[in-house]
Amino acid sequence: xxxxxxxxxxxxxxxxxxxxxxxxxxxRNYRDEIDGVKINELIDRFNSPLFVxxxxxxxxxxxxxxxxxSNQYPKVQFSWSYKTNYLDAxxxxxxxxxxxxxxxxxxxxxxxxxxxxxxxxxxxxxxxxPEASLEKAFKxxxxxxLDHFDEIIKAENVAKKMGKRVNIGIRLNMDTGIxxxxxxxxxxxxxxxAYDAVKRINMSEWLNLSxxxxxxxxxxxxxxxxxxxxxxxxxxxKKIENEFQxxxxxxxxxxxxxxxxxxxxxxxxxxxxxxxxxxxxxxxSNALLSNLAPNEYPTVYMETGxxxxxxxxxxxxxxxxxxxxxxxxxSYIIDAGINILYTSYWYNYKVEVDRPTQGAYENAIVYxxxxxxxxxxxxxAFLPPLSKGNRLILSPMGAYNVTxxxxxxxxxxxxxxxxxxxxxxxxxRAEKLEDxxxxxxxxxxxxxxxx
Ligand SMILES: Cc1ncc(COP(=O)(O)O)c(C=O)c1O
Numbered sequence: 001x002x003x004x005x006x007x008x009x010x011x012x013x014x015x016x017x018x019x020x021x022x023x024x025x026x027x028r029n030y031r032d033e034i035d036g037v038k039i040n041e042l043i044d045r046f047n048s049p050l051f052v053x054x055x056x057x058x059x060x061x062x063x064x065x066x067x068x069x070s071n072q073y074p075k076v077q078f079s080w081s082y083k084t085n086y087l088d089a090x091x092x093x094x095x096x097x098x099x100x101x102x103x104x105x106x107x108x109x110x111x112x113x114x115x116x117x118x119x120x121x122x123x124x125x126x127x128x129x130p131e132a133s134l135e136k137a138f139k140x141x142x143x144x145x146l147d148h149f150d151e152i153i154k155a156e157n158v159a160k161k162m163g164k165r166v167n168i169g170i171r172l173n174m175d176t177g178i179x180x181x182x183x184x185x186x187x188x189x190x191x192x193x194a195y196d197a198v199k200r201i202n203m204s205e206w207l208n209l210s211x212x213x214x215x216x217x218x219x220x221x222x223x224x225x226x227x228x229x230x231x232x233x234x235x236x237x238k239k240i241e242n243e244f245q246x247x248x249x250x251x252x253x254x255x256x257x258x259x260x261x262x263x264x265x266x267x268x269x270x271x272x273x274x275x276x277x278x279x280x281x282x283x284x285s286n287a288l289l290s291n292l293a294p295n296e297y298p299t300v301y302m303e304t305g306x307x308x309x310x311x312x313x314x315x316x317x318x319x320x321x322x323x324x325x326x327x328x329x330x331s332y333i334i335d336a337g338i339n340i341l342y343t344s345y346w347y348n349y350k351v352e353v354d355r356p357t358q359g360a361y362e363n364a365i366v367y368x369x370x371x372x373x374x375x376x377x378x379x380x381a382f383l384p385p386l387s388k389g390n391r392l393i394l395s396p397m398g399a400y401n402v403t404x405x406x407x408x409x410x411x412x413x414x415x416x417x418x419x420x421x422x423x424x425x426x427x428x429r430a431e432k433l434e435d436x437x438x439x440x441x442x443x444x445x446x447x448x449x450x451x
Pocket of ligand 1: 125
């Protein structure tokens, strides 16, 4: 019989179920299934780690948000923010539900077109649009929002070359009380930059200004900021419509609603700290209805990203090792690293264990499998004693991970979707060595070596 491993004894004050100085303790719950499909079944079929998306949650989340908004302001059109999650299956659900595509690069534009989104249902944002893709976008009737003066000139040249006057929108930034202010995108509304841009566009025989866009930031916890944004954009719209006899057809308020993830540094749990999405929608529609006459209502585009998808995504990961650090802190090594968990920089994820556990909870560090000191997934997770092979289910995971993940020393894992009927579909297979090496070429003189 082998000897038992030494574990340093600790005394820990327990506050079961109550709010304590770590916020609400919600990870006491265990989860052995997602949408009725057992965690073990998923891992047996697709291996660990595994990203899992719920079709039901994606559709329900969108439908609730759309119903709430359109009940108050019917001329609203949601456009799926590709950068938040551009897996084909995820985008297809949103397009089936009627969302346009919101893209910020040539790559995303191509991806949306390949999926079958018509050009005139694509909003093309982003600070860099290559000339060829701008031309394609104009030809296909996309809604193009320009970011800076050089881009105005570029768009004008492209339109002139095409011999066609094109519709464009401009991107704005402004002080809405959200700091640090997102001022790097678009033209500033609080100084004369936005006004100068309109003047310049109005002088062009090739450009027709038809819309105003602004994305004031992300994970915005103060929904009143939207009231300032909407009012400022409407005031500006009225001013330029009067002065230049133009007609603004759409206002695009970008994204920015928070998800129910737990931001690092926030004391309260997200159930308390994050306002309901209804508050945001009500604020925006109230600002629209109170600042416009009924005959003036423009089409409103919304580019809501993380609030639409975050809670629909999970990562199942497995404990591969357990250690005490020299200072006595418990630590676990899991099989998913920061390279596939980009959002671990700013969130303390919800952690659920795949089985009921017994024993005293204590603070633990959860490390990933990378040979990097910075590979820390959770710095201060309050966990029961766990064993090798236990699975941790981390969430919300749906926004910004499977687009910003990075292939680094490991294969990126599979992504599956649990469909509404309970079937499990693999929507992105796990990477293989050839996926990476197929992109490489070895010059002839480097092909042979003797070791
Ligand atoms: C132009 C634009 N629209 C929409 C979004 C989606 O934002 P969020 O995920 O905060 O809703 C972003 C994200 O940064 C963006 O840059």
